[in-house]
Amino acid sequence: MIKVDQLTKSFGKIKAVNGISFNINKGEIYGLLGPNGAGKSTTINMLSSLFKPDSGTIHLNNTDLFSETNSCKKIIGIVPQEISLYDELSAEENLFFFGKIYGIPTKKLKNKIHDLLEFIGLSGRKKDAIKTYSGGMKRRINIAAALLHEPKILFLDEPTVGVDPQSRNRIFEIVERLKSEGLTIIYTTHYMEEVERLCDRIAIIDEGKIVGQGTLEELKKMIGEKEIVELDFATSDKEKIEELKTILPFEAEITNNKLAIKCDKNKDLKEVLNLVSKLNLSIADIDFVAPNLERVFLHLTGKELRD
Ligand SMILES: Nc1ncnc2c1ncn2[C@@H]1O[C@H](COP(=O)(O)OP(=O)(O)OP(=O)(O)O)[C@@H](O)[C@H]1O
Ligand SMILES: [Mg+2]
Incomplete structure (x- = not known):
């Protein structure tokens, strides 16, 4: 579903991503685990076509991302590391706004917003302005916003940073349910507990390189039983x-x-x-x-x- 080959990206002298390759199967949750500055967000930003790599290729659902960007964009949902919502608008209004950017017809969009608010457990707060939400609640709205157009692939960039424990668990449940519905997910974090719980396979990333990848069991075997x-x-x-x-x-x-x-x-x-x-x-x-x-x-x- 996702095929990444020899991606590189520098910012001036900094090699943010330095020759990353991986393949992700349909329906898998793939974890990118690494410390601050490892290159996780830069990788996600290239996969979601925000940044063009210096070299390397990305195929999403057998389609080259950079030659067919528009059709690829239709199948991807992005939950960026920085929350991007309009503070003064309500949750419902925010979702309506983002849905319209995707060109979803009004009636369909309204139904979708209703379902997604139920799904993320925030129906009761839908009329409240985002500025009254906790960090975790905002994060859940961001996830809903990424799902409005029913993507097949979801990128979640550190979705639990600045999130209270209750919302954190809720986010885990949401991710697990999305997986059960067949979504292919890339999940970045610097918390090992999260990848241990959620991910089918994990890439350990450091200084722009994947230093190890595999299932949790395979990775643990590297250091022996x-x-x-x-x-x-x-x-x-x-x-x-x-x-x-x-x-x-x-x-x-x-x-x-x-x-x-x-x-x-x-x-x-x-x-x-x-x-x-x-x-x-x-x-x-x-x-x-x-x-x-x-x-x-x-x-x-x-x-x-x-x-
Ligand atoms: N727009 C940019 N301009 C200049 N340097 C950048 C830019 N974006 C990222 N970098 C640099 O690239 C490297 C990788 O950054 P990146 O944001 O991808 O790391 P990360 O793994 O997402 O870290 P974090 O866990 O802190 O989010 C860092 O050294 C960072 O300073
Ligand atoms: Mg990051």
Whole structure:
């Protein structure tokens, strides 16, 4: 349904997107997970024809986006990262306005607005001005606006940023229902819990590149099945921590004062602790972490995903 090949886009010296390729099947939710500035919005903006790439190709439903932009635009809905609604107008008026831009006939549009307001759970507030809405409610109206023309593909760019927990759950339910109706969805976020819950496949994106992609299981396999034992040291004695890493018979990674060791906590911990005391290192904290996307991200980029 979506085929992206070797996309690149620079802004001056910044390579915002640097050779991204992926294929998304009909009905899939594909997650773009990455930290601030990774290139998620730039990718979405190219896919929705707002930006032209410097190089690379985009096909939507087997159609070249840049040679047949108008027909492609009909099948895509965009929920941009920045909320774009008219504050003084009501929810209903906003949706009417956007529907008219798409050229939807009035009667059909009114029915559609009614259905969508029900769908996003905001029928009761439809007459209120957008300026009286919470961030999460505005976000839901933005989603409705993107669905007015019944697109086949939906781009959601960080739809839960600045959203209260209740609206967040509501947005998850909306996305899950849209999937069940057969929409193909790209979902960008820097929250790993969201892609873990919603996405069929995930691309981990950093500095304009996809550093890993696959299902959650496939990505977790990249760091192995084992639990991680994370030792936080009281000292920042980098040399000793390095030394410990080299003498440990297990795979390990260092970040700041922490050493993340891939081993069996029931079987191997004693051996680890023996080596720690041999080097006169003292432990400030110890944690056991099941493989998760945060770990995968760290493994692939050497950086923490969290801000
Ligand atoms: N219009 C622009 N002009 C100049 N630089 C830009 C522009 N848009 C994006 N960039 C730069 O391109 C890089 C990627 O930005 P992008 O907005 O795609 O990241 P992102 O992954 O969406 O980040 P965030 O999570 O903060 O939304 C950043 O370094 C950013 O500063
Ligand atoms: Mg962004």
